[in-house]
Every structure is written in C-alpha cells, then in structure tokens.
Amino acid sequence: MNHLVLFTLILILISCLTVPLTADTLSGQGDYLSLCLSFREAVVDTLTDIDEQAAALSLRLADPDIRDEDIRPLLESLIDANPSVDSVALVSPDGRITHISPNSYESLTGTEVSSRLPRDDQIRPYISSKPAYTLPTGLNQTDNPGRDLVWPVRTIQGIGSLVIHIHDTNFGYMVAKKAGLNPDVFAVLMDNDGNVLWCSDYDELNSVPPENVLTEFPTFREVKDLVRYAWTGRTVYDVWNSTGIVRTGAWSAALVYDQVYRVFVAG
Numbered sequence: 001m002n003h004l005v006l007f008t009l010i011l012i013l014i015s016c017l018t019v020p021l022t023a024d025t026l027s028g029q030g031d032y033l034s035l036c037l038s039f040r041e042a043v044v045d046t047l048t049d050i051d052e053q054a055a056a057l058s059l060r061l062a063d064p065d066i067r068d069e070d071i072r073p074l075l076e077s078l079i080d081a082n083p084s085v086d087s088v089a090l091v092s093p094d095g096r097i098t099h100i101s102p103n104s105y106e107s108l109t110g111t112e113v114s115s116r117l118p119r120d121d122q123i124r125p126y127i128s129s130k131p132a133y134t135l136p137t138g139l140n141q142t143d144n145p146g147r148d149l150v151w152p153v154r155t156i157q158g159i160g161s162l163v164i165h166i167h168d169t170n171f172g173y174m175v176a177k178k179a180g181l182n183p184d185v186f187a188v189l190m191d192n193d194g195n196v197l198w199c200s201d202y203d204e205l206n207s208v209p210p211e212n213v214l215t216e217f218p219t220f221r222e223v224k225d226l227v228r229y230a231w232t233g234r235t236v237y238d239v240w241n242s243t244g245i246v247r248t249g250a251w252s253a254a255l256v257y258d259q260v261y262r263v264f265v266a267g
Contacts, residue, residue: 032267033234035181036250039263042179043189046171047149047256050082050164051125054151058162061090061153075101078164084171085164086146089133091117093158097133108133117150117161125151127259129191132163145197146171147259172198185267186239186247192260194228207240217246227251227262237266 057074060066075088079101089100095114100106116132129147151162172189181187181200188205189198199205208221217238218226226233234250249266 032185032248032265033250035179035185035187035267036252036263036265038179039176039181039187039189039265040252040254040261042175043261043263044254044256046082046084046175046178047127050078050085050149050166053078053081054125054149054162054164058151058153061160061162062155064156071099072101075099084166084174086167086170087165089163089165090153091132091161091163093155093160098160113163117163123152123159125149125257127257129259131165132161133165145169168197176200181265185265186249187266188224188264190224190227190262190264192228192262194224194262197261204239223249223264227264 057078060074061071071090075090078088079085087100087102087105089097089105089108091113092098095112095117097108097111097113100108111133113132116128116130127147127149131146131148132150146165146167149164149166151164153160153162168189175189176187176198183200185200186204187200188196190196196205205220208219217236219238219240223235223237226235230251232250232252234248236246236248239245239247247266249264251262251264253260253262255261
C-alpha cells in the first residue's frame with residue numbers, strides 16, 4: 001500500500017469520528033461544546049475591543065493640532081487597557097517609527113519599517129502575522145511572538161500607520177480566561193496554518209504514541225491537522241501520557257480581517 005492511499009484511509013477514519021459543530025449539536029452534549037463557542041466568541045470580542053480602540057486612537061492621532069508630547073500617553077493608554085498588547089508604534093507616512101510605547105522600546109524610534117508594511121494595505125486596517133518591528137538588541141526576541149493589528153492614520157503629511165503588537169501567549173491566556181475555561185479542559189488557540197499560538201497544557205499537546213503502535217482513536221497530532229481543514233467539528237482522540245485518557249473535543253474558527261483564528265476545547 002503506497003503512502004498516498006494510506007494517508008487517504010487515515011483521513012477517512014478521522015472524518016468518520018468527526019461531525020460538524022452546530023447549534024443543534026449542543027443539545028445533550030457536554031460543557032466542552034459551549035466552552036468551545038465561548039472561546040471563539042472571546043477571541044472575536046477581544047480583537048473587536050482592541051480594534052475599536054485603535055480606530056478611536058487613529059482619529060486622535062490624525063488631528064493636525066495634536067502635540068508631540070501627547071502622542072506617547074495615547075499609545076500607552078491602549079496598552080494599559082489591553083494586557084495582551086505589549087507595544088504600540090506610530091509610523092510616519094515615509095515608513096519610520098516616530099513614537100513607540102513602552103519606553104523600553106524607545107531605541108526603535110527612527111527605525112524604517114516600510115518594507116514590512118505593504119503600501120497596498122495602508123488604506124485599510126489589517127492583521128499581519130509578520131510583525132513590523134522586532135525587539136531591540138538585548139531583549140528576548142523569541143519571547144514576543146505575535147501579530148500586528150495595523151490601522152491607517154491619515155495626516156496632512158500622508159497616510160501613516162498605527163501598529164499594535166498583540167502577544168500570542170498573552171492573548172491566548174486572556175481570551176481563555178474571558179471564556180471561563182477551567183483547568184479541567186484542554187484548550188488550544190491556533191492560526192490558519194495550524195501554528196499553536198497558545199495552549200493550556202503543552203505536555204498534552206506534544207504527547208504522541210510510541211513507535212509502531214496502532215491506536216483505536218486518532219491522537220491530537222492527527223486532530224490538529226484536521227482542524228486546519230474543517231471550519232467546525234468534534235471528535236474523540238487518545239491522549240498519550242501518564243494518565244492514558246481519551247478526550248472528546250470540539251473546534252471552531254473565526255475570521256477577523258484577513259486572519260483566521262482556530263480554537264479547540266476538549267473535556
């Protein structure tokens with residue numbers, strides 16, 4: 001049997017264990033289904049809150065009479081209101097950072113970032129998985145993976161950008177808390193490519209069966225691949241760790257601007 005046929009059979013097996021997640025499936029099902037939908041709603045609500053604050057901030061920054069000393073406090077106010085946001089930068093129409101918060105990032109002032117901010121996208125807000133700037137030398141750059149919410153700022157000099165960096169791990173933690181997820185559930189937040197942005201238990205996430213072991217149910221490794229290709233669903237899978245449990249899980253997805261966020265919850 002060649003690899004393509006084997007892979008096809010595996011997908012068929014997994015699909016047999018999977019059904020779409022709809023409002024009708026909630027009747028008589030466990031809390032993990034409602035928690036999954038609450039998780040998705042928390043993702044959308046949190047991003048919507050940040051987006052609305054960014055829109056208001058963009059209008060204030062576009063005021064031709066705004067004083068230079070008033071800009072940084074405005075940027076700081078957005079960080080203070082959103083624990084998942086770890087930095088905010090104002091970029092001039094010529095593509096240079098003119099103001100940034102917090103103060104620990106001040107060395108980035110004057111940095112040219114136009115190559116990371118596509119000109120075609122300057123007229124509309126968008127979310128980018130490729131940050132417009134990296135942390136200054138000496139800070140732990142690998143500790144701040146995330147994505148940027150970019151809002152256009154229309155000034156008399158041209159169209160600049162408000163760049164809001166949303167820390168993936170902090171964002172996942174905050175939306176999980178907002179959704180009311182408890183320690184008994186296993187939860188994962190992923191992007192559209194299946195990259196894990198946040199997980200409640202990384203030991204469980206990375207658990208795999210021993211070599212050459214046939215499993216009655218798929219493991220989360222196979223489930224994660226399936227989540228990438230189906231907008232919603234639920235399934236049963238094995239957890240290969242010291243507890244040796246079988247979980248029932250559900251997933252769903254949300255589109256915010258041009259970014260897809262996928263949530264998975266299992267009980």
